Structure formats: C-alpha cells, structure tokens
Amino acid sequence: MSTRTGRAVRFDRYGDVDELYVTDVEFPDPAPGRVLVEVAAAGINPGEIAIREGAFAETWPSTFPSGQGSDWAGTVVAVGDGVEGLDPGDDVFGWTDDRNAQASHVDVPAEQVLRRPAGIDVASAGVLYVAGMAAVGSVAAVDPQPGETVVVSGATGGVGQIAVQLLTLRDVEVVGIASERNFERLRAMAVTPVAYGATPEQTRENVRAATPEKVHAWIDLHGGGYVEIARDLGIPADRINTIIDFDAVEKFGVHADGTAAAAGRDNMAALADLVADGALEIPIAGGYGLEQVRDAYTELAGGHVVGKIVLLPNA
Template sequence: MSKAVRYNEFGGVEVLRIEEVDRPAPGAGQVLVRVKAAGINPGEAALRRGAMMDIFPSTFPSGQGSDLAGVVAEVGAGVERFSVGDKVIGFSEQRSSHAELVLVDVDNLTPKPENVPWEVAGSLYIAGVTAWGAVHSVQLEKGETVVIAGAAGGVGSFAVQLARRAGATVIGLASAHNDQWLRSHGAIPVAYGDGVADRLAAAAPDGIDAFIDAHGDGYVELALALGVSTERIDTLIDFAAAAKHGVKTEPGADGRRGAEVLAELAALIADGHLEVPIANVYPLSQVREAYTELERRRTHGKIVLKP
C-alpha cells in the first residue's frame, strides 16, 4: 500500500484527503517512480473546483498533480532507458503525481542532474514547460520588449528568465514586494493596480512588442489597448478573452515533447543559468494547507509537496 491524494467531488480544499491505495504495477513502457517532490499548480485547483470540466472531464475518485521528481522503484516490460535507483524528473498525464508512488510513461521522464535539488526538479514541468512555450509562442527577438503579467509567480518567474535569455527587454507586472527579485533578474518591475497602463507606457516609451499573460483579470484587453498585435499576445489563463479577441493560448512548443523541454530546462538549472524560486514546501499530509496558500495568489515561485 502507498499514500495518494484523492477527492470524490468538486469543491474547495476541504474535499482533498490522503488515502491508502494499492501499490501501482508498471505495465509495458511504464516506470514506477517513488516521488521525492511534486509541485502544485493553479490549474489543478481549477480542475478540483470543476471550473474546467468541459475541457478536462473528471471521474471520481480523482487523483491530482502532474509535476514530479523521484527515484525509479520498478520498470515495466520494454523499458531500457531507466533502471531501478535512477533519479528522474517527469510528469504524469493521469492526475496522479501527488502520491508516494506514481506510474509514469517512460517517454515522460528525463534524468535528474545531480545538482538540481529535489524540490526544484519536482516543480519543473507545468510551470517550466508552459513558460518555455509561451516565450516561444510570442516569437521574441533580441531587442524587443515583452510584458509578463504575473511575473513573480510559478510560470511568470520562468518566463522572465527565459525571455531575458532570448535577448528581450522584460517588463514584469507583479506586486511591489517582488521588485528586487525582478530587478536582480534583469526585468523592469511595474506594479499592478490603478494606472497600470500609464506605468507600462512610461516603462516602454518605444512601445511593447509582445505580452504574456500568466495572471488573467483583464490583461488581454490591456495588451490590446497598448497596441500589441493579437499574434504577439499569449494568455495562459484567460481563455474567454482569447476566444473573444483571437489571441494565442497554445504553448508554442514547436512540436517538442515535454520531456525534451524538461531536459533543456534542467540543464539550464544545473549550469546556473535558470533559477526556480521555491515559495514553500509542505508534507503530502498538508496538501490542503499547500493549496490554501497557492489559491491566495500571492506566492513568489513554486509550492511543493514532499511525500
């Protein structure tokens, strides 16, 4: 037996519980991973509330989570790339990573570099791959200016650094207490709130070329009002605005597999070229507390569960 997060109905954090489940057995092409760390993400909270059931239907009891890092505990038939004891980074497509043991398709795993901490490796997939895709989606070129809304959050902190690596001038929309972090990573901080359009115009006197919205709440309309063309706007959260205005929501990963992007991001972290801020780490038993903090939307960086 092993422990896993489960819920039987849509709702708030109160529906989450820890259950004893049978030890998963890997089938052909699968790897059983003993999880060392698993990140949590806003999309998982939306799924749990039923807000995305038309796009991502749920069945009950439901597990939760995509991001994970851990140690290979068992391999299924035909798996040759990994052996028992290997340290790996990966993702589950079955909403199951918030658990002690998780079955993962072998193609969804990549080796974990030794100098990448577990909590960083385990929170890399959703935020890192999404940010990587968004930066590619808006087609940044050296010398261009991009605004990133939600610049200090899980996705935004990745996007800021990746956009800077692409040679862009980055304006980071975030709460004022994140100014120091944004400046230290080469971004121009601009605070949310009344007058934000004027502050953005002042920060970019030559205009804004692209806009990545990792926050929602009217930023697609703001980008359009600032003269950004629809093909250079990517929203990761405001799908209604995207449908209304025709801006991008696709990740822009150029057909690359998630594990390939994971490997690239992990290598950047291992070489000191990419930082993953960790806001907090909770034991699996405190999954409700972890999501309570996440859903306040005030954290800088990633929140991680450790079984």
Template sequence: MKAVRFEKYGDIDELRVEQIAKPQAGPGQVVVAVKAAGLNPGEAAIRAGLLHDAFPASFPSGQGTDFAGIVDEVGDGVDGWSRDDEVVGWATRSSHAEFVVVPADQLVRKPSNIAWEVAGSISVTGPTAFAALRAVQATEGDTLVVSAAAGGVGVLVSQLAVLGGLTVIGTASEQNHDFLRSLGVIPVEYGEGVVGRIRDVATTGVDAFIDCYGHGNVEYGLELGVAPHRINTITDFDAVERHGVKAEGSAQATTQAVLTELLGLIAEAKITVPIDGVFPLDEVRDAYRDLEDGHARGKYVLGLDVVAYPGENEGERAGTDEGSEQAT
C-alpha cells in the first residue's frame, strides 16, 4: 500500500509517499481502508523535530492520527466490527496511508450522512475542543474568548460553546469575520490592540479564555481579568507553570464516547466542520504547505478515492463493484 513516511526530522520535503507492506489485523485489531485522513499542525511539529522531547519519532516514521474509512479486516477476538462497516477512528502516526491498523476500541461508527472528509478530520480537533471547554468550566451565560477561532480546533470550540449558550468572542483575520458571524461568534481581529477590541465587545466582561494560538494569548486572557483556572491553552504549555492556567487537550478527551457525541452533533447539523482543502495522498507535501501557512479555515484533509459527499457513495454502501474495489 501507499503510505506517507519520513526518514529524518526536517521540512516538508522530508515527506515521501512510499510503497510499504499493508498492515494485518492482529488479535483485537481492525484494518481500515482509509477514505479520508485529516492533517494537524502537531504532526508538522513532530516531523520538524520540535516535539522530540515529548513525542520522539522513530524512523522511518509514519504520520497521521485522524481517519475515516471502511473496515477491511477484523482480527481475532474483535466483537462489534465487520468488514465494510464505515468507521471513524484515531491512530498513532499511521493514518496517512491507504490502510491503517488500530485497536478495535479506537473506532466508532460513521453516520452515513457525514462526508468522508469531515468524518476523517475530527478525531484530534473534536476531543481537544471538548477537553478545552470542560477545562474552563464553560457554563451557559458565560462570555468566552477563543483565539484562532476559525482554525481546526477553534471552530469546534466556538460552535460547541455557542450551542451551550455561551457568548463567544473569536479572534481571526478579517477574511474570517463573516464566516464566524454566520456561526454565531463575535469576531475580533487579532494583532496589536486585540485586548482593547475584545473589551469593546465584551460588554459584561470575559469569564473564560481558550487559547488555540499561543504567542501571548494566555497573557491576554489574564489582562482581561479571567481567573487562571478558567484559561486553557492547547499550545502554550509553558504557561501552565508561568501562570497556573490549564493545558488540557486531546489526551484528556479522546474516547469513543466523545467522538460519537461529536459525530452526532455533526450529523444533526448542529455544528459544522469547514474543509479548506482535500488533497490526494500523493500531494501530501502541498497539503502540509497550506496547513503550515497558518491560516486554515477548519481542516485540510487527504482524500483517498474521495468521493466528495455521501450522496455520491450510494453505490458503494450498497456493495457495488466500486465498493468492493475500494475495500480490498
């Protein structure tokens, strides 16, 4: 099968699409034919060697956490999954490939009305958003500030907070302001003077702050008078020691229950996951170039034989020739 690999830490050009052995399902494991696999900035940081102390890579390294796809093989002792089931899951540095193998409890069922590229790009951002909101004790009626509100995590944090009855102020560049307004978020331009601009729109003050960008945003929260225990950063980890704020993220909330709840909200159109671009596996470098440019609206995704929207998949779900080709 084809898989994204890198042989050493470095820039985007270290990424290669190689032919490697297809994984097999050991006891308790499931092999999934990947249809879509999202990109995350943390993967770029790992590849660049920036997270070596916390998450060392061994080489050759695979890449990718998020995925959605079709069950291809089920290992001994696995109950509940069968070949051809449509699933969403999370993997350890291996989902950017045609097939991925994971423990059976790292999968949940994919609702049929969710597009592959959406289903395949929420396993990191969704649980991270849940964890961050829980950490700041988000409560109906509160005013919450979210930095990088239009990004992969920020756009989910913002919508979940609006859904929970919070007033949400989100920082973003001007080009994302109408989009954020359409989600019920009050947009504020980031950059110099941002604290003043937030104060201008936060008529009853700010109760909680979720930082999805770093670079001083935790300090902005403190300047706005938010108590440290109601500030959560998903990226400025040193701020925990500096200021006693929280840094909860995917590690605290990546569970089948959270992922299922999130997929339910998407299936019911209560929240949306904007897709900024879908790239074929072979164009993984271009995909990371766009991601690392730092202005994603929602997600960039690798699409394998995608298949833009579920309506176009009818034949596949019915088990036509096209479907069996893709599952084998």
C-alpha cells in the first residue's frame, strides 16, 4: 500500500478564523469501496464558520484536530477494491460527510463520487454540494407552481443565486431581496429586485409594492425576521422554507429543508447536468489557495459575497 503526503486545513479548538492552519497529512490508498481524489476545488460555506466557532458544538461536535469542508471536485488518484465505474485520472466531483474536503486530497465512499460532465468547470463543480443541495431542498419544500410568485431573501448569495434560477426554470415569478448594488445581477436572472428595508416593516412594504398580486411562497436564506414578514403577508407556513432561522421554524412551523434534505447522487447529477447544458450558472465570487484559507473565510464572514468562494488546493 502506498501513502501520499499532502496538505489539509485543520483547527484544534473552537474559535475565530485565526484557529485555522494548513498542515501536512498522509493519504494512504483507499479502503474497499472508497476513492481517493486529488482536490482541484473545494467550496467554503457559512455553516463551516458556525461549526468552527462552536455554535453547533452540542449538535454536531467536532473531534480535534478537525478538518473542514464538504464540497469538492478533482481527479481520481486511486480506487479501493470493489469500486466499479471509476478509474485513476477520471474527472469527478461530489461530497464528503467527514469535514475534510479542504485539502489536497479527499478519501470518500464511492457512492459520493460522480463523474464531472464536460460542460461544467471544476470550480463550479467544487462548490455544488452544500449550496446546490440547499437550493434544491428549499425550492422543493415550497412546491412552486408555474405562474406563482415566490420571494427569496438573501437572493444574491451562493444559495440564493442557484435557488432563483431553479425557480425561473419552473416558470415562477421570482422576487429577490438584496442590496441595491446587486439589482442588475438579479435582473439579469429575470428576478424582480427588492431592497432590504431599514426595518422589517419597511421591507414588508417594499415587497408589497413590488408584488401587487398575491405572494404564494417564500424562501428565506438570510434569517433575521424574514419568516415573520412572510407570515405577515399571509403566506401559509407550509409554503415557507428557511435554512437559517430555526427559532422561526419552532415558532411558526415552517419548513427547514436544506442541504441534508436534498443530498444525494440523483440531485447532484441533475444539478450538474443543468450547469453543463448552460441552463444554470453557479456564481463564483473568487478563488483562494489552500494557504489563504483564513483570507477566504474572512471575506465570506464579511457578508457581502455575491456567489461562492472556492479554495484551489493544488493551484
């Protein structure tokens, strides 16, 4: 059995971004049923900040030293016994449940590895899992029908831009809540932009002004009271989904379907095919080398990223 030396992001205790570091890690040949991939692109996501800061220490505790990341795309290096349909050199993408995608290599079960279609670039494939599945889950939860109007709060984030495109593909009228500097981006995606208000009441009135007809459903990707605004507008709880406001889930009984609800090979393959066919764009806001992981998360934490940031471990 051969072993390779690579690099991986780690943190040894809960804390701020300064806890992150990159260290040498050994990657042996994969065990039966598993695949070793050299990572070309790995996504970063807000949930990883919360995990590293300890916000989910009771729900999803970390084992130290802990890695980070679920999204990845790259090239197969080796396959374990019993793996069929994958060979060294194959361009692939997928996900890991072990928080270790932000590394030069990732070792994953074969069922979490998909061939990358020729029409999707490696950066887009490398950020497809967390944001893409959150968008798929959110859209499915509110069951949009052709001709209906659906509001998306946080519409220009990584999840938001995928969700609004999935909605327009269903012939839905989409209203996106965002900063005015991002209005042109929304209009380019056939989305009606609405500005954040200084107060929840102002935001509610902004939505009302933009939607003289009935609003049928709401996807909340931002938190901070948008579920309550949706309820004030008369949207029933079963047509509202949030991936962030869990207090509102308990209070109003709305959906909380995100990445976990949609995760799976079929949804990943379908989303990748949409990208490869040019029907869906995965917005890439910027890329960082693995050693710049602190800078990447600092930018993400600033809250003004339009799209997805990607780590490029072997660039």
